[in-house]
Each structure stands twice: as structure tokens, then as C-alpha cells.
Amino acid sequence: MQRILSTQLVAHEHETVTVAGWIHRLRMLKTVSFLILRDAEGLCQVVVSERQARELAEESVVEIVATVTPSEQAPSGVELTSPSIRVLSAVDVPLPFETHRPALSASLPTQLDHAALSLRHPARRRALRVAAAASAGFRTALEAQRFVEIHTPKIVGSSTESGADVFRIDYFGRPGYLAQSPQFYKQLMVGVFERVFEVGPVFRAEPSDTARHLAQYTSLDAEMGFVTDHRDVMATLTRTLDVMMATVAERARVETPKVPSEIPSVSFAEALRIAGAPAGEGDMTPAYERAVGEWAVREHGSEFVYVTGYPMRKRPFYTHPDPADPAYSNGFDLLFRGLEIVTGGQRLHRYEDYVAALTAAGEPLEPYAGYLDGFRYGMPPHGGWAIGLERLVARLLGVANVREVTAFPRDLHRIAP
Amino acid sequence: MQRILSTQLVAHEHETVTVAGWIHRLRMLKTVSFLILRDAEGLCQVVVSERQARELAEESVVEIVATVTPSEQAPSGVELTSPSIRVLSAVDVPLPFETHRPALSASLPTQLDHAALSLRHPARRRALRVAAAASAGFRTALEAQRFVEIHTPKIVGSSTESGADVFRIDYFGRPGYLAQSPQFYKQLMVGVFERVFEVGPVFRAEPSDTARHLAQYTSLDAEMGFVTDHRDVMATLTRTLDVMMATVAERARVETPKVPSEIPSVSFAEALRIAGAPAGEGDMTPAYERAVGEWAVREHGSEFVYVTGYPMRKRPFYTHPDPADPAYSNGFDLLFRGLEIVTGGQRLHRYEDYVAALTAAGEPLEPYAGYLDGFRYGMPPHGGWAIGLERLVARLLGVANVREVTAFPRDLHRIAP
Structure with a gap:
């Protein structure tokens, strides 16, 4: 008999069906016992005997053959009755915490220790x-705009991008490092495909x-070629975010904020003024970012806001300066609900500009x-x-800690499981 | 003026247009000189003066404003005439090799040294x-079959999967290792979503x-849950390969082999017989794989063939044995044109079976x-x-070395660029 999913039950009223999944919850009431089964798509309620309930354990995997019966009490309008239950995988230890409560009650470290x-x-x-x-x-979004997917090395030979926060590896007896970003490689691939993207792990x-x-x-x-400046990049990012939010709304059934066709944009200097920062402040702090985020909602009804023109000394050497004021950059951050979730900008593209930038930074070229x-x-x-996926998801769901949205x-302290 | 792509030129006959890209080739003939411009989508021919040609260099990036003129000699039916050329990025060193010949003439190491x-x-x-x-x-293919994309850790705390071929990293002063596969994590995620997939880097x-x-x-x-055995996995893989081949044919305009709705499948013992291996041979060699691949084409007209039921001692500890003959496994390989490009199988799913398997292998549980x-x-x-992407692509294009299809x-010898 073909297994069906919990969400398909309503189409099978009065039929005998096979379902399978995890025992999400066992509820023994005075007159009746329920088994709540969880599968990939949802939950369904199964009326079981007290004896069946006593022999089972939550999170055990079971296959159930039963009758689909209309029920006004059942959340989906049907419940399963007269079940015969086959245990595929039995749980015979106490669970470290329950998974059927509205919120996980265990501490975050305990949850993460038992991530499975x-x-x-x-x-x-x-x-x-x-x-x-x-x-x-x-x-x-990017494939529709002619971007080509690439896969770049995660092991690199020099810790060039920012020496400090890099993991060292033993690469066949030589020193190697884990890539902090695909930055250099995606730029090189602009020379191949003009427009490229990558979804992948980075290491800090x-x-x-x-x-x-x-x-x-x-x-x-x-990364994209043949731009006039960073504003072309921001326009493409805005279109991409719009498709991302629509896809999240559709596939994950989560309410997503509207992405304006033009996201409000403020210069670094304006952002500091909005945040009430002291004159001459050199960088944005989390508190300033929150203030600018609130301003964007208040003044423009947007939960997104660009901050452009960061000082060159705060951006990496490959950043393109603002031709009108070379102390400032054609770089930008995108704040979402007051948190930086994207960093981007125009890059240098001429060899001689790279040589000059590295030399000015006191870096060897080799x-x-x-x-x-x-x-x-x-x-x-x-x-x-570059969009930080976990930060985006955390902000979208109002979750305080990125660890809660990461598998x-x-x-610093955790390397397992 | 809006830049247009080389492939759009035919729609703009007799108009003045802007194109941009790399100088793929400069050809100075007796009576006329040509600049072949390369952009993301293709090539176009530009008629230039000898003087213009002399001042330019191959691979320089240029923006050209010119007239689209019908031409019987031009490969696309049109060429650009009366160009004004602006150099965006000039090449002023000799190129280590030419990129416009049908094949790259430099040695593979030289090509890789200059991958950009x-x-x-x-x-x-x-x-x-x-x-x-x-x-x-x-x-x-997988999203259409209810699989959910996951991102798993590439840094792991123990070198459990196969001790030898693992990279060691310094993880905040503790030993860490680069993940050789997402095997353990994708299995755990079956407990969450039933069906999951990941496209990501692995390290050996x-x-x-x-x-x-x-x-x-x-x-x-x-990885997928609620299977009867490895044959359900093979059926899903076959459907997935079919979509992959269709997508490659459509998007990359490459001829792809037909994926039979049922790919021929032979047991390990049959495979050895087909290959003429001596009785009692314990594993498949590359030569045997080639022989089985030729047999599948000859007997079934298929460039794909499954080999199932490898001996348990040749498969990792999490492999599910064949219930009918526990010395053999519910594991399989998929050969494509005589090369193993996929390894898969049914896994153990009961805790006690894992404890027994690890104990039998003399492994500690901790x-x-x-x-x-x-x-x-x-x-x-x-x-x-798990499909090895580079192997699949190399086999599909008839390329001998996976390095030629990897960015x-x-x-062992190469960590740069």
C-alpha cells in the first residue's frame, strides 16, 4: 500500500490508508488516547488504545494503517481510527527535551548538543x-539575469584577505587556509562569464x-561586470532580494517584508547624522545601524536601507574609491531591520590600481x-x-541568535555535532 | 546608450549600437583588419582600421560604438563597422597563451597557473x-520530489569517516578536520525533513x-527516508539524472546521453563475470568498470549502468547489508561511460545496528x-x-582530466591560484 502524507488525508475520507512518520506526541486522556504523527508535511491525529499508547514512545518512527474518519475536534478535520501500528525504529531512552511544545524549553547549548x-x-x-x-x-533571480553559478576553492594558499581571523590547515605538509570568502575567485570569474554567483560556506x-x-x-x-558604479550593483541586489522574499513567502509560508523597487539609500555621513553619532565618527556601530533602520521605516516605510560611501580606510583594498571624493568608497552595506546583512560595492578593475592599493597598504604583491x-x-x-544567509533568516524570523537558524x-566553543 | 550583447546584434541591422567585452582576437589582413569581440554570450566581428588594430591588444576590455552592417562573410551574418573604441582595461603584457585557438596549446600546469x-x-x-x-x-529535480536543501558543517571534530585522507585544521587551538562528505549530517537531516539535498564542497x-x-x-x-531498500534510492536518482541531462542539454547546449527510465543494473558478482575478472575478486577496478560500461552499451544501449550489492567489507560501516545475504550490501555505484560517478545505497537506521557495526569494526563509539x-x-x-560533479562533467564532455573542468x-601539488 502506498504511503500518503498527513496533508493528503482529507482527500481520503472513509478510506484505509498507510501513513508513516515520527510520534510527535502521545496524549492519554481519561476516555481516549491520541497519537500525533509528524511527517515531512505536517501532523495528523490518530486515535489509539491506551494499551497502544503505553507501548509506544515519542519520536519513535512508525508506519500506521488506519481509517480516515471525519472529526470536528481534529485540527485538520479528519483523524485516523482503528490503527494497526508497526514500529520501524523504537526510541527506548528518555528524550533530553520535548519537541512538541510551542517553544523548546532546553537551554540553547543543550538544544545544539542534541541538534539531531x-x-x-x-x-x-x-x-x-x-x-x-x-x-x-x-x-x-540571478539565473534570470544571466548570472552563472560557480564553485570556488575553499582552501587557499595565502591568508590574504584579512590575516587575523583565518583557519590554518595542513595542506599535504604545507600551510593552507580556509577561504574567508570567494571574493577573489568571483572577481576572476567576471573575466569569464561577466556575471557569476556562488552559494557556499565561508570560514571566519x-x-x-x-x-x-x-x-x-x-x-x-x-559579482557582475560592465557596471557604471556601485549603484548598478545595488539595483541588481534589490531585484534579487525581491525574488528571494517572494520565494520565501511562497515556499516557506512566512510573511516577508515588501522590498521597495528603490530601497532608500543614505550616505555614510548622513547615516551618522541620522544616528546622532558624534562628528568625525569613523565607522557604524550596531546601535547606529539600528537607528538608521528605524529611520528608514519611519521616513520611507522600508525595512531595508542602503548605507553607501563608507570611508576607504574601513573597506578592503579591492574597493573602488568614489571618484568625486577618493577618501570615501563606492562600497555599500544593506541593513535589514537595523542589522547589516549584505556588504558590497564596486571593485578596482585595473591592474595598476591594484598594485597601487596593495603598495599603499604595505602589502607584498607576491x-x-x-x-x-x-x-x-x-x-x-x-x-x-555577499549576503549572510543565517543573519538574513534570523532577522526575517525575529530570532535573536543565528545559532537558532543554523543546522x-x-x-569559538562548538565543533560538534 | 544601452549596451547590447553580441547575440542581439542581428536584430539591430543598420543601427548604431554599443557593445562591450574582451578583444578575443585581432586579425590584420592585407586589405582589412578585424577585431573579434567576446562577451558573455558569444563573439562578434568588428571591422577596424589597421591603426586601431595596432593600438589594441588581445584580452583588453573595450566598449565599442559602431554600426551593425549585414555581411555575408561574418559568421553571424552581421559585422560592426565604423567603430569608435574606448579601452576600459588595457593589456600591456604578452599573454602566456592565446585563448582564441580551437584548443589551448599551453601545458595543463601552465593553463592552471593562469586560470584567470x-x-x-x-x-x-x-x-x-x-x-x-x-x-x-x-x-x-529534487525540489520537485519534496527534497529540502541543507547546508552542513565543513569543519568536523573527529576524523571518523575514513581516518587517512583527511585535512587537519587548527580550530581555535583544538584539532579539527575538513569534512570528507556531508554523509552523517544529511542522514541526521532525514530525521528532520525526510528528504534533503546539498550541493557543496567536500575535501579529500x-x-x-x-x-x-x-x-x-x-x-x-x-538522502531520503521511508525507503524499502536501495532500489527506491536508485529510482529517485535515475529520475534526477534525467532532469540533470535535460537541463544540461537545454542550458549549456551540449548533447547529452539518454537516461533510460530504468537504468540497467547488475550485481557485483555479475559485474565481475562480465568483466572477466578472476573468481573471488574482491573489488571493481577501473578496467572492470570500463568493461561493464561497454557491456551496458552493447546489451542495453545505455551509457549508464548500476552495480549493486558490493561486499560489505568494501563499504563504510553505515551501509545496510542485504538481508538475504549479509556479506553483501544494499549499496550501489552508478557507472557512466565506464567511470564511477555516483556512490549510494541504503544505510543502517537503528541505533543498535550502528553500535553493532562500529563495535565489529573495532571503533570506539564516543x-x-x-x-x-x-x-x-x-x-x-x-x-x-553522492554524485561527483567534476567527474560527471568530464565524462559528459569526453575530457580526460577533471582539472580541465574545474575552475x-x-x-596534491596545487593550492593556487
């Missing part, structure tokens, strides 16, 4: 479905133990040889961005 | 477009320097604690597979 169990909770599943939908929307040996930092996260990277090669052999004006997070 | 240039060659671009299309088809510290091994490659992983947790808390019968390959 805590991820089964509906709230955690929803977060991962949102992440999957956001990635899918990202790819759909972040010594900071905060609610928004992970040692590995998923970066949604894009570790960058393979990277500079692409610029020596002709590269168009280009720019791109098996890695941080 | 060699990847611009049409054959290399085509391979990467095939890889992108295969990944896209993989996701499309392969000491072997062959044409089919890389230290990092892209693995197309899937390093597997986070993994075993999922099985302790209820897991359905399940199985899955920036990593191997």
Missing part, C-alpha cells in the same frame, strides 16, 4: 525551510562570541599573484555583494 | 556552464595524483556520539547518494 533532535521542532524546521527558500530565490576564525557570528556560515555571493593575473589580462568595471553551528 | 586567463577559452567556459546546468537540474587529502582525483570537489548529495544521537531518537529506513583545482 532539536532540529525536528517546528520552529527550527521552519527556519531551515526559510533558508532553503531564500537560497533558491537567490539563484532563480572569529574570536568574538556573539549572537551574530559563526565560524562557518553560508554566503550568497554575486601572495596575490594568481589573483592579480586576472586584472593584468583585462577586467571590466565590476562589483558585487549544526560552528563557533 | 585559460578559463576564458570557449571549451573551459563550456565545461563550467555544463557544471552549473547539472547542479541546477539536480536541485530542480588524496595522496594519489591521478586524472580523476581532486583535494576539493563538488558533491551533489541527497567520536560518533553526535551522529548516533539521531538514531537513538528515531530514524526511518533511508538511503541516498581552480586543488590537488
Whole structure:
């Protein structure tokens, strides 16, 4: 007999069907006992005998043959009755916590220690479905705009991008490093396909133990050639975000904010003024970001806001300066609900500009040889961005800690499971 | 003026247009000079003066305003005439090799040293477009079959899967390892979503320097619950491959082999007989795989063939044995044109079976604690597979070395660019 899913039951009233899944909950009331079965698509209620209920355990995997019976009490309008139950995989130890409560009551470390169990909770599943939908929307949007997907090396030979927060690896007896971003590679691939994207892991040996930092996260990277400046990049990002939000709404059934066709944009100097920062402040703090986020809602009804023109000294060496004021950059951040979730900008594209920028930074050229090669052999004006997937999902769902929206997070203290 | 792409020129006859791209080739003939411009979509021919040609260099990036003129000699039926040319990025060094010949003439190491240039060659671009299309088809097929995309850790705390070929990393002062596959995590996620997939990098510290091994490659992983045995997994893989091949044919305009609705399948013992292997041979060799591949074409007209029921001692501990003959497994390989490109099978799903399997293998349980947790808390019968993307693409295009279809390959000797 073909197994059907919980969501299909209503179409099979009065029929005998096979369902299968996990025992989400066992409820023994005075006169009746219920087994709530959980499968990939949802829950269904099964009327069981007290004896059946006593012999079963929550989270055991079962296959049930039963009759679909209309029921006004059952949440879906039907329940399963007269079940015969076959246990496929029995749980015979106490669970460290229950997964059927509205919220997981265990501490976050306990949840993460037992990720294989805590991820089964509906709230955690929803977060991962949102992440999957956001990635899918990202790819759909970019493929429609002629971007080509790439896969770039995660092991690199020099810790060039930012020496400090990098993981060292033993690469066949030589030193290697985990890539902190696909930055250099996606730029080189602009020379091949003009427009590229990658969805992949990036690694930061972040010594900071905060609610928004992970040692590995998923970066949604894009890079595009033949731009006039960073505003072309921002326009493409805005269109991409719009498709991402629509895909999340459709696939994960989560309410998503409207993405304005033109997201409000403020310069770094304006952002500081809005935040009431002291004159001469050199960078945005989380508090300033929150203030600018509130301003964007208040003044423009937008939960998204661009901050452009960060000081060059705060941006990496490959950042293109603002031609009108070279102390400032053609770089931008996108704040979503007051948190930076995207960094992007226009990059340098001429070999001689790279040599000058690295030399000014006191950097030797040799570790960058393979990277500079692409610029020596002709590269168009280009720019791109990186979206932090976990931060986006956390902000979308109003979750305070990125660890709650990550399947098996890695941080300063955690390398398992 | 809006830039248009080379492929759009035919729709603009007699108009003045702007194009932009790389100088693919400069040809100075006796009476006329040509500039062949390459952009993301193709090539176009520009009639230039000898003086213009002399001032330009191949691979420089240019923007050209010119008239679209019908031409019987031009490959696309039109050429650009009376161009004014603006150089966006000039090449002023000799190129290490030419990219406009039918084949790259430089040695493979030289090509890889200058990957930013060699990847611009049409054959290399085509391979990467095939890889992108295969990944896209993989996701499309699986999303349509209720699989959910996941992102799993690439840094793991124990080198459990196969101790030898693993990269060690310094994880905040503790030992860590790069994940050789998402195997454990995708299995745990079956407990969450029933069906999951991941497209991501995997890492093998392969000491072997062959044409089919890389230290990092892209693995197309899937795992599904509530299967009867490995044959359900093979059926899903077959449907997925069919969509992948159709997507490659459509998006990358490459001829792809037909995927039979039922791919021929032979047992390990039959495969050895077909290959003429001596009785008692314990494993398939590349030569045997080729022989079985030829047999499948000859007898079934199929370029794909499954080999099932490998001996248990040749498969990892999580492999489900064949209930009818527990010395053999419910594992399979898929050979494509005589090369193994997929490994898969049914896995153990009961906690006690894992304990028994690990104990029999003389392995301690402790390093597997986070993994075993999922099985302790209820897991359905399940199985899955992993496709090696680069191998698939190389086989599809008839390319001998996987390095030729990888953007920036990593191997025993190479960590840059």
C-alpha cells in the first residue's frame, strides 16, 4: 500500500490508508488516547488504545494503517481510527527535551548538543525551510539575469584577505587556509562569464562570541561586470532580494517584508547624522545601524536601507574609491531591520590600481599573484555583494541568535555535532 | 546608450549600437583588419582600421560604438563597422597563451597557473556552464520530489569517516578536520525533513595524483527516508539524472546521453563475470568498470549502468547489508561511460545496528556520539547518494582530466591560484 502524507488525508475520507512518520506526541486522556504523527508535511491525529499508547514512545518512527474518519475536534478535520501500528525504529531512552511544545524549553547549548533532535521542532524546521527558500530565490533571480553559478576553492594558499581571523590547515605538509570568502575567485570569474554567483560556506576564525557570528556560515555571493558604479550593483541586489522574499513567502509560508523597487539609500555621513553619532565618527556601530533602520521605516516605510560611501580606510583594498571624493568608497552595506546583512560595492578593475592599493597598504604583491593575473589580462568595471544567509533568516524570523537558524553551528566553543 | 550583447546584434541591422567585452582576437589582413569581440554570450566581428588594430591588444576590455552592417562573410551574418573604441582595461603584457585557438596549446600546469586567463577559452567556459546546468537540474529535480536543501558543517571534530585522507585544521587551538562528505549530517537531516539535498564542497587529502582525483570537489548529495531498500534510492536518482541531462542539454547546449527510465543494473558478482575478472575478486577496478560500461552499451544501449550489492567489507560501516545475504550490501555505484560517478545505497537506521557495526569494526563509539544521537531518537529506513560533479562533467564532455573542468583545482601539488 502506498504511503500518503498527513496533508493528503482529507482527500481520503472513509478510506484505509498507510501513513508513516515520527510520534510527535502521545496524549492519554481519561476516555481516549491520541497519537500525533509528524511527517515531512505536517501532523495528523490518530486515535489509539491506551494499551497502544503505553507501548509506544515519542519520536519513535512508525508506519500506521488506519481509517480516515471525519472529526470536528481534529485540527485538520479528519483523524485516523482503528490503527494497526508497526514500529520501524523504537526510541527506548528518555528524550533530553520535548519537541512538541510551542517553544523548546532546553537551554540553547543543550538544544545544539542534541541538534539531531532539536532540529525536528517546528520552529527550527521552519527556519531551515526559510533558508532553503531564500537560497533558491537567490539563484532563480540571478539565473534570470544571466548570472552563472560557480564553485570556488575553499582552501587557499595565502591568508590574504584579512590575516587575523583565518583557519590554518595542513595542506599535504604545507600551510593552507580556509577561504574567508570567494571574493577573489568571483572577481576572476567576471573575466569569464561577466556575471557569476556562488552559494557556499565561508570560514571566519572569529574570536568574538556573539549572537551574530559563526565560524562557518553560508554566503550568497554575486559579482557582475560592465557596471557604471556601485549603484548598478545595488539595483541588481534589490531585484534579487525581491525574488528571494517572494520565494520565501511562497515556499516557506512566512510573511516577508515588501522590498521597495528603490530601497532608500543614505550616505555614510548622513547615516551618522541620522544616528546622532558624534562628528568625525569613523565607522557604524550596531546601535547606529539600528537607528538608521528605524529611520528608514519611519521616513520611507522600508525595512531595508542602503548605507553607501563608507570611508576607504574601513573597506578592503579591492574597493573602488568614489571618484568625486577618493577618501570615501563606492562600497555599500544593506541593513535589514537595523542589522547589516549584505556588504558590497564596486571593485578596482585595473591592474595598476591594484598594485597601487596593495603598495599603499604595505602589502607584498607576491601572495596575490594568481589573483592579480586576472586584472593584468583585462577586467571590466565590476562589483558585487555577499549576503549572510543565517543573519538574513534570523532577522526575517525575529530570532535573536543565528545559532537558532543554523543546522549544526560552528563557533569559538562548538565543533560538534 | 544601452549596451547590447553580441547575440542581439542581428536584430539591430543598420543601427548604431554599443557593445562591450574582451578583444578575443585581432586579425590584420592585407586589405582589412578585424577585431573579434567576446562577451558573455558569444563573439562578434568588428571591422577596424589597421591603426586601431595596432593600438589594441588581445584580452583588453573595450566598449565599442559602431554600426551593425549585414555581411555575408561574418559568421553571424552581421559585422560592426565604423567603430569608435574606448579601452576600459588595457593589456600591456604578452599573454602566456592565446585563448582564441580551437584548443589551448599551453601545458595543463601552465593553463592552471593562469586560470584567470585559460578559463576564458570557449571549451573551459563550456565545461563550467555544463557544471552549473547539472547542479541546477539536480536541485530542480529534487525540489520537485519534496527534497529540502541543507547546508552542513565543513569543519568536523573527529576524523571518523575514513581516518587517512583527511585535512587537519587548527580550530581555535583544538584539532579539527575538513569534512570528507556531508554523509552523517544529511542522514541526521532525514530525521528532520525526510528528504534533503546539498550541493557543496567536500575535501579529500588524496595522496594519489591521478586524472580523476581532486583535494576539493563538488558533491551533489541527497538522502531520503521511508525507503524499502536501495532500489527506491536508485529510482529517485535515475529520475534526477534525467532532469540533470535535460537541463544540461537545454542550458549549456551540449548533447547529452539518454537516461533510460530504468537504468540497467547488475550485481557485483555479475559485474565481475562480465568483466572477466578472476573468481573471488574482491573489488571493481577501473578496467572492470570500463568493461561493464561497454557491456551496458552493447546489451542495453545505455551509457549508464548500476552495480549493486558490493561486499560489505568494501563499504563504510553505515551501509545496510542485504538481508538475504549479509556479506553483501544494499549499496550501489552508478557507472557512466565506464567511470564511477555516483556512490549510494541504503544505510543502517537503528541505533543498535550502528553500535553493532562500529563495535565489529573495532571503533570506539564516543567520536560518533553526535551522529548516533539521531538514531537513538528515531530514524526511518533511508538511503541516498553522492554524485561527483567534476567527474560527471568530464565524462559528459569526453575530457580526460577533471582539472580541465574545474575552475581552480586543488590537488596534491596545487593550492593556487
